[in-house]
Amino acid sequence: MGGYILKRLLSAIPVLLGITVIVFLIMAMIPGDPATAILGSYATPENVARLNRFLGLDEPLWRQYFIWLGNMLQGDFGRSFALNRPVLDEILDRFSATLILAGTAFVLCAVLGIIAGTVSAARQYGFADKAITFVVILGISVPSFFLGMMMILLFAVQLRWFPVSGMYSIWGGGDLPDLIRHLTMPAIALSVVATGVVARLSRGAMLEVLRQDFIRTARAKGVHERRVIWGHALRAAMVSIIPVLGIQAGFVLSGAVYIEMVFQWPGVGRMLVDAILKRDILLVQGGVVFIAACYVGFNIVVDVAQAWLDPRIKT
């Protein structure tokens, strides 16, 4: 197992290097430079050149890349010129907010999705199955940002059950109940589509497993039906459900961008959108590399979990 993990870790290195090259080239190629973005209407060639010199953007491209890469390997992601603070500080601040949001949404989608899918499969074509399928299709079809806006209108503006936006109250608060109040709506809005997908695929995986011989044997032996479903069948089905969860984790993380915009959640997705609009090169590059590294890491965890559940995968 240790060897397998090491192999997967080593294979991540070229992926990450490739990502640094791609994100660097994209930022170098998109029209509009940071100096123009900062100066706006006042961006004369003279002012732009002066600012570029100050920001070190007058160096040749390849040198900029290696300076950036070298610094990053030593843990220095540079300084954001739109926010005037170290890139890594900003990313870590914002990433923890995203993790809270995406993590909650992921747990919601995994737990609710698997339960719904399993119930659905156990009651195939029954009322529960039909009701769940209906809700799931509805959930998958509604774009999350639209759902988010509708939730704000209903639950925050009309009913005033939840705050409209932000992560903590602007005055007072700051404790766990305060966080939960702010987290509820964005986490639900973010998890709905993923829950639907997980439910659909769990249902399929469970149906497949439930038709197999060992389930019939278990039932024939008189094992309690609840144990057959939640013990025997679900564990076997998890082998095909877990990779879906891995993909959904990525989906939830990237979907967080919209939700963070709608609910003004101070996360990394909103940070990237703002940074791109301001051409805050170092923040975009650092943010993308950081997220990519997390994504690669998460996939390794999923692969390892799968190998643990089904040792045949290692080969």
Place this chain on the structure above:
Amino acid sequence: MAFASLTRRGLGVLTAALLASTALIAPAQAQTPPGVLVVGQIAEPQALDPHAVTAVNDFRILMNVYDGLVRYASGTLEVEPALAEGWEISEDGTVYTFNLREGVSFHDGSAFDAEAVVWNFERMLNEDHPYHDTGPFPLSFFFSAIETVEAVDDLTVRFTLNEPYAPFLSNLAYPTGLIVSPAAVMEHGSDFGRNPSGTGPFQFAEWRSNERVVVTRNENYWDGTAGTEAVIFRPITDANTRVAEMLSGGIDVMVEVPPVAISQFQTDMHTVHEQAGPHLWFLILNMKEGPFTDQRVRQAANYAINKEALVNDVLEGTATVAAGPIPPAFAWAYNEDLHPYPYDPDRARELLAEAEAEGSSLTFYVTEGGSGMLDPIPMGTAIQADLAAVGFDVTIETYEWNTFLGRVNPGLEGRADAAQMAWMTNDPDTLPFLALRTDAWPDAGGFNSGYYSNPEVDALLEAARVETDQDERARLYREMQVIVQEDAPWVFVANWMQNAVTSDSVENFQLEPSFFLLLKDVVKN
């Protein structure tokens, strides 16, 4: 069956949990207490160092934390004393001597004096200054006319300019002229922008990234203490969310209300404020090549576009029709006799026929959005339709704002016949001087992207810039406006009215023509 009971039990637990959480939720919905004003901002500030930033959004905070030597008198764009009690200008207009207010100190406790003023301008302008690396200072060219700045004594500062420069005083009233605490910059270095210290009515308390900037009342303010205990600035980038926050009571003041949302606030619970400002929205016309080289075609475009419909229907009345290159908010320099080109498609067709330019095809640059650009895509398509109605064949090319600037600022030659543009300035000199003179063509480093050139206008603008007598300066600008309107190098479209909404617990709120947000006298109940 076991299943049914499980789900039923699960449902019970879920319902209980939901009820418990609503119980937790309902009473906790706290309003902000009296004395604390929450302002919904359109974005996270870049920094709270006035010399390092360029965005109006940042200025809204800065103007409440810092003072300049001078400021705009309330409700006008005319300069009055602030940290300087008075000043003298030499006969030739190159030496400005300021007498500073006595007994003022920065929020960090250090004293405000002539040395501090000198230090501020040296940091910005002198590349060898030990703290010049705490920049960059993108707008430092506002003060590029300064040759030397020296402390004559503790409370007297003398600026010597390399040539007479009439906008100098209004540039000092701009946020780039605000005075920061040298001691705080020395202490925090590059992080000064997150640990600001000035002399203003509010002092900095806290900045939580993307959540809030908090400032509290400066009890020792030289001009009377502020009406609220604290002001919290919340960045809410999404306009719909900002509206929802205002409707739900999460913020007390909202700036830059989207035109479509204004009607939602015309209730007893809210007050809508409007104020015309130094803003102009116009089309740059390419005078170097193509149909717009002919003055009649340029005038035809001005007649063809229904500006009333643009400001009333597309912008829902949040702007007024522009007549010329200087916005009416500069009341002292504005030519009251100037009337906008009327909407007259027949006249436009006549002019086009005279110029034999019927059916000319045009490339029209439109941006997706940007500082001061209002609602550029709907405005662009409405303009396209108006121009098509008189016989132009218009193709729109749309670009994201930074890309757009990168294509327009180097000049329209070889690319486009017309481009949208908007400016907000602090002096009537700024826009015409940077965008209408022959010496401001793009290759000379200016913003005259349409290559307008009229020696008479050049002479008037050069003369106005060095004229220290305000009445004479105003006369020169008025003359210039008439010529430029007749030449029609631009299509003059709209002057934006800044708007804001306040809740019924806010009193004494007023918008300024400078577009700055001054909160000192505001009371929150």
